[in-house]
Amino acid sequence: MPHALVLAGHGRYQDPWHDTAAVAHRLAVLLADDGIDTTVRATMPGSLDDVSADLLVVASGRGRPDADFDGSDDDWLPFHQRLAALVADGVPVLGLHQAANTFLDSPTWEALLGGRWVEGTTWHPPLAPSAFRVVDPTHPVTQGLSVVEAPDEQYLALDVSPDAHVLVVADHEGVAHPVVWVAPGPGRVLYDALGHDLRSYGSPSRVDLFRREVRWLLSR
Numbered sequence: 001m002p003h004a005l006v007l008a009g010h011g012r013y014q015d016p017w018h019d020t021a022a023v024a025h026r027l028a029v030l031l032a033d034d035g036i037d038t039t040v041r042a043t044m045p046g047s048l049d050d051v052s053a054d055l056l057v058v059a060s061g062r063g064r065p066d067a068d069f070d071g072s073d074d075d076w077l078p079f080h081q082r083l084a085a086l087v088a089d090g091v092p093v094l095g096l097h098q099a100a101n102t103f104l105d106s107p108t109w110e111a112l113l114g115g116r117w118v119e120g121t122t123w124h125p126p127l128a129p130s131a132f133r134v135v136d137p138t139h140p141v142t143q144g145l146s147v148v149e150a151p152d153e154q155y156l157a158l159d160v161s162p163d164a165h166v167l168v169v170a171d172h173e174g175v176a177h178p179v180v181w182v183a184p185g186p187g188r189v190l191y192d193a194l195g196h197d198l199r200s201y202g203s204p205s206r207v208d209l210f211r212r213e214v215r216w217l218l219s220r
Helices: 020-033 073-088 097-101 109-113 204-218
Strands: 003-008 037-042 055-059 093-096 128-134 147-152 165-172 175-182 189-192
Touching: 003 020, 020 037, 020 055, 020 204, 055 097, 055 204, 073 109, 093 097, 093 109, 093 204, 097 189, 109 189, 128 175, 147 204, 189 204
Parallel strands: 003 037, 003 055, 055 093, 093 189
Antiparallel strands: 128 147, 128 165, 165 175, 175 189
């Protein structure tokens, strides 16, 4: 049975806009329903020390660094080195929603993920029923799909690597904004900007996309 580790935002990686505990629990249930043994851990400096996982799911964001509370950037460096090592060793990673705005102190996360939320540039309209357009219906993740619908936020103007393989976009005022992509590597890493809260995971097509992503990530 494959094993997944879900990292839920905590401390410097827990923002005030996302209920990471509720989302992480929902993800664990979905993974278990698909026969994947799942552990949920808060993001803490030692969260990856003893990890032996087949999949890492990052559901953490951007909090307030406080050296007196959860350590300095130097204290967190081994965590980020361990994460990069896991990817180099072949552990696939699924970054969800606010993962584009997490691990700002990491020297490797942006390159691993293939993109980043840019303060002052990236933004989103108010959460609303949204349609996300599939631009590559031939990739195993999105094969046969044309649209994913969910009550969600549309992340716009993310800074995406030109080498990323874009699968899904949010169309806004005539511009197609990448929101789901396969990172250029190394390793098998996928980013999915959907999933602001539990309302998104109430959408059958959004859940289907998540399950497709997990299956593809675990297929190698």
